[in-house]
Amino acid sequence: xxxxxxxxxxxxxxPPPPADNRGKHRILAELKRLDQEARFLEExxxxxxxxxxxxxxxxxxxxxxxxxxxxxxxVTNAPANPSWDRWFEGPQDLHGCKCWxx
Amino acid sequence: MSVAExxxxxxxxxxxxxxxxxxxxxxRQALLDTDVAGYARSHGKTAICFGSTDxxxxxxxxxxxxxxxxxxxxxxxxxxxxxxxxxxxIVWNALTSQKTHAIKLHCAWVMTCAFAPNxxxxxxxxxxxxxSIFNLNSQVDRDGNIPISRILTGHKGYVSSxxxxxxxxxxxxxxxxxxxCVLWDVTTGQRISVxxxxxxxxxxxxxxxxxxNSSNSNMFVSxxxxxxxxxxxxxxxxxxxxxxxxxxxxxxxxKFFPDGQRFGTGSNDGTCRLFDMRTGHQxxxxxxxxxxxxNDVPIATSIAFSISGRLLFAGYSNGDCYAWDTLVAEVVxxxxxxxxxxxxxxxxxxxxxxxxxxxxxxxxxNLKIWAFGGHRRVI
Numbered sequence: 001x002x003x004x005x006x007x008x009x010x011x012x013x014x015p016p017p018p019a020d021n022r023g024k025h026r027i028l029a030e031l032k033r034l035d036q037e038a039r040f041l042e043e044x045x046x047x048x049x050x051x052x053x054x055x056x057x058x059x060x061x062x063x064x065x066x067x068x069x070x071x072x073x074x075v076t077n078a079p080a081n082p083s084w085d086r087w088f089e090g091p092q093d094l095h096g097c098k099c100w101x102x
Numbered sequence: 103m104s105v106a107e108x109x110x111x112x113x114x115x116x117x118x119x120x121x122x123x124x125x126x127x128x129x130r131q132a133l134l135d136t137d138v139a140g141y142a143r144s145h146g147k148t149a150i151c152f153g154s155t156d157x158x159x160x161x162x163x164x165x166x167x168x169x170x171x172x173x174x175x176x177x178x179x180x181x182x183x184x185x186x187x188x189x190x191x192i193v194w195n196a197l198t199s200q201k202t203h204a205i206k207l208h209c210a211w212v213m214t215c216a217f218a219p220n221x222x223x224x225x226x227x228x229x230x231x232x233x234s235i236f237n238l239n240s241q242v243d244r245d246g247n248i249p250i251s252r253i254l255t256g257h258k259g260y261v262s263s264x265x266x267x268x269x270x271x272x273x274x275x276x277x278x279x280x281x282x283c284v285l286w287d288v289t290t291g292q293r294i295s296v297x298x299x300x301x302x303x304x305x306x307x308x309x310x311x312x313x314x315n316s317s318n319s320n321m322f323v324s325x326x327x328x329x330x331x332x333x334x335x336x337x338x339x340x341x342x343x344x345x346x347x348x349x350x351x352x353x354x355x356x357k358f359f360p361d362g363q364r365f366g367t368g369s370n371d372g373t374c375r376l377f378d379m380r381t382g383h384q385x386x387x388x389x390x391x392x393x394x395x396x397n398d399v400p401i402a403t404s405i406a407f408s409i410s411g412r413l414l415f416a417g418y419s420n421g422d423c424y425a426w427d428t429l430v431a432e433v434v435x436x437x438x439x440x441x442x443x444x445x446x447x448x449x450x451x452x453x454x455x456x457x458x459x460x461x462x463x464x465x466x467x468n469l470k471i472w473a474f475g476g477h478r479r480v481i
Contacts, residue, residue, distance in 0.1 A: 027108040034115035040303055040341065041122035044382075045129065053133045054383045058141040061385075061411075064361050065429060070410035071458040074156055075479045084458040086197060087160045087473040 127347070130383070138376065138386040139431035149432045150412065156476035157425070157435060159442040160459075163194050163469040165201055170463035172214045173450045176221040177268075180454070182461055183224045184469055185215035191226055193238065196454070196461065196471050205236055205248050214263045219271055223251070225288075227261025233276050235288055254286045256293050263311045267319050267336075275322055275336075277309040283324050285336050295339035297324070298332075303341040305332060311355050315379075317362025323379070325353030331367050333379060346377045348384045355405045366414055368402030374416050376428065388414060388426045390433065404450045409457025417448025423462055437462065437472060444470060 070076045071084035103111075136144075168187030175182050180197045189210030193203035211229035218224065227233040233254040240248050259279030267273040267285075273294070274286045281304060283297040298304020305326040315321040321343075325331045329349045332342040351370030358365045359376070364385065368374045374388040400420040407414055407428070414426040415437075421444055423437035437443055437460075446465035453460055460472040 024105055024108060027105065027112055031108065031112055031115055034112070034119055037303070038115065038119050038122055041119065041126060044344075045122065045126055048126065048129050048133070048382075051133060051381050051383075053135045054378075054381075054385060055136045055141060057378055057381065057383070058136070058138060058385070061138065061364070062142060062145065062147070062429065065411045068360070068410035069480075070408050070412055071456070071478075072157065072408045072413060072460070072474050073150060073410070073478075074152060074474070074476060075150075075481060076410070078480050080478065080480045081456065081458075083456065084474070087459055087471065088475055 133383065137431075138429060142429040147429050149427045149430045150434045152425075152435045153476050156474055157437065157440070157472050158475040159437075159440065159470045160473050160475065161196060161199050161471035162442070163192075163196070163199055163471070164467075165192055165194075165204075166190065166467045166469075168467060169446075169449065169465040170467060170469055171212065171449050172226075173452055173461055173463045173469060174216045174224075175452050175454050175461065176217045177219055177455050178221055181217070181221060182452075182469065183215050183217050184463055185212045185226050185228075186467070187212075188467075191215055191224060191236070193224065194469070196459065203238055203248065207234070208250070214261060216264045216266055216274070218266050219268055223288075225264050225266065225274055227254075227264050227276060229260045231255070231257045231260055231278070231280075233257075233261050233264050233274065233286070235274075252288055252291050254284075254288070254291055254293075257282070257284065259308065262309060265312055265314050265322075267314055268316050269319055275312050275314060277312045277324055279308040281305050281307060281309060281326075283309055283312055283322070283334065285339075295336060297334045297339050297342070303332075303345070305330070310352060313356045313358045313365060315358050315362045316360075317358075321362075321379070323356045323358065323365050325356040325367055325369075327352040329353060329369070329371075331356050331365070331377065344379075344382050346382060346384070348375055348377075348387075349373070351401070354401065354403055357405050357407060359407055360409055360411045364411075366405050366407060368405040368416055370401045372399035372401060372418075374402050374405055374414060374426065376414075386428070386431055388416070388428075388431055390424075403448060406451050406453050406460065408453060408460075415451055415453075415460055417451050417462060419447050421446055421448060421464075423448045423451065442470070444468065 166186040170186050172185040182194045189207050191205040209230035213228040215226040225235050234250050235252040236248050237251040257278040263277040272289045277283045282299040285294045306328045308327040311325040331346040333344045349369040355368035376386040400418040404417040414428045417423050421438045424433045425435040427434045444464035450463040463469045
């Protein structure tokens with residue numbers, strides 16, 4: 001590369017110091033990463049054009065939540081499973097095994 | 103091309119990417135015509151009503167001598183493995199409170215543990231940057247310790263989370279401080295795939311949590327300090343399927359919704375969120391009002407859904423453990439304020455396989471089991 005106003009012959013033709021090349025490689029790698037990210041973002045934008053609004057998916061969500069039996073709820077759909085209550089059956093030692101692992 | 107020209111191109115490329123991100127954000131915002139709570143309320147849904155003695159602490163598992171950091175249930179309902187600052191894993195029968203195994207770890211700085219699908223092995227990982235596998239049926243060595251049966255090495259940073267692939271005994275996924283997740287073959291100890299790292303669309307800083315989709319075990323989601331969650335297909339390591347934005351702080355916890363179509367997140371920004379896996383939409387924010395001082399907002403450390411998805415349990419740094427009604431986005435119970443609750447931060451929690459019990463682990467060194475002890479109406 002010629003500096004302004006200088007003859008070619010007066011330019012120092014020594015190769016650039018290694019630090020410059022490393023800097024170049026780093027920036028090139030970064031550029032590649034940014035270009036790829038831009039492509040991924042464009043793909044996502046295109047996909048979003050065909051994506052439905054939030055409300056479209058919510059009916060299904062409500063349906064599945066309200067139809068699945070859940071042992072932790074005070075009111076729940078059948079069938080209940082008797083084993084849900086095993087935590088309260090039999091002799092209950094609330095503090096159980098107290099040995100300390102040393 | 104000179105360095106100066108390259109730098110100019112870099113500035114232009116960065117501007118392009120930022121502009122695209124902004125367009126994406128706005129387009130997505132335009133599609134958010136409602137959230138779950140808005141929709142549910144407009145369809146007449148009201149909050150779950152718990153009596154004061156409905157959810158009770160029915161077991162306290164004592165034995166660790168340090169903070170509990172992680173826990174996992176077996177698939178066959180009653181056993182739990184826990185990992186603690188005391189450098190040990192303990193395997194518990196949660197029903198009887200008995201300890202069946204106590205495993206002294208080579209590296210005391212454990213952060214995560216998991217049960218294998220068949221309940222015969224446990225895995226753990228932490229600051230040693232490796233994941234150790236123990237077979238619970240192994241003969242103990244002369245010191246009475248269970249020997250390591252396999253060690254998975256290759257991560258260049260701490261192992262923050264691990265989970266066995268549900269229908270494959272021999273595969274495990276880890277997340278790491280080295281910004282990647284890895285799928286391992288446990289029998290050979292080899293890495294099958296690395297997700298993120300030098301490839302673009304990976305996390306840009308530490309990954310803190312993983313959750314595998316139980317409806318489709320090829321898919322898993324990861325949460326990171328870069329404030330995003332990312333969806334991965336184990337068959338395509340080269341790029342994330344989708345990135346989910348919204349959180350304003352580290353995503354400490356991710357967990358798939360029971361039907362595998364959505365997932366929840368918990369974050370340092372104090373909120374939990376529900377995302378739609380397929381569309382990428384943020385469906386709901388679960389957030390409490392706090393005082394003006396941002397420093398007071400407790401961080402969400404851990405989350406789990408009840409088996410129907412109606413309840414989202416979230417553990418926080420101040421010892422609270424909220425049960426959120428996921429449909430109306432209200433806190434319906436605070437386990438942290440009940441009798442016999444933990445005395446410190448809730449660091450981990452998980453539901454038993456049949457959904458009948460919640461286990462919480464805490465910095466108070468204990469684990470607790472919570473179950474429904476009230477009158478249940480079955481309709």
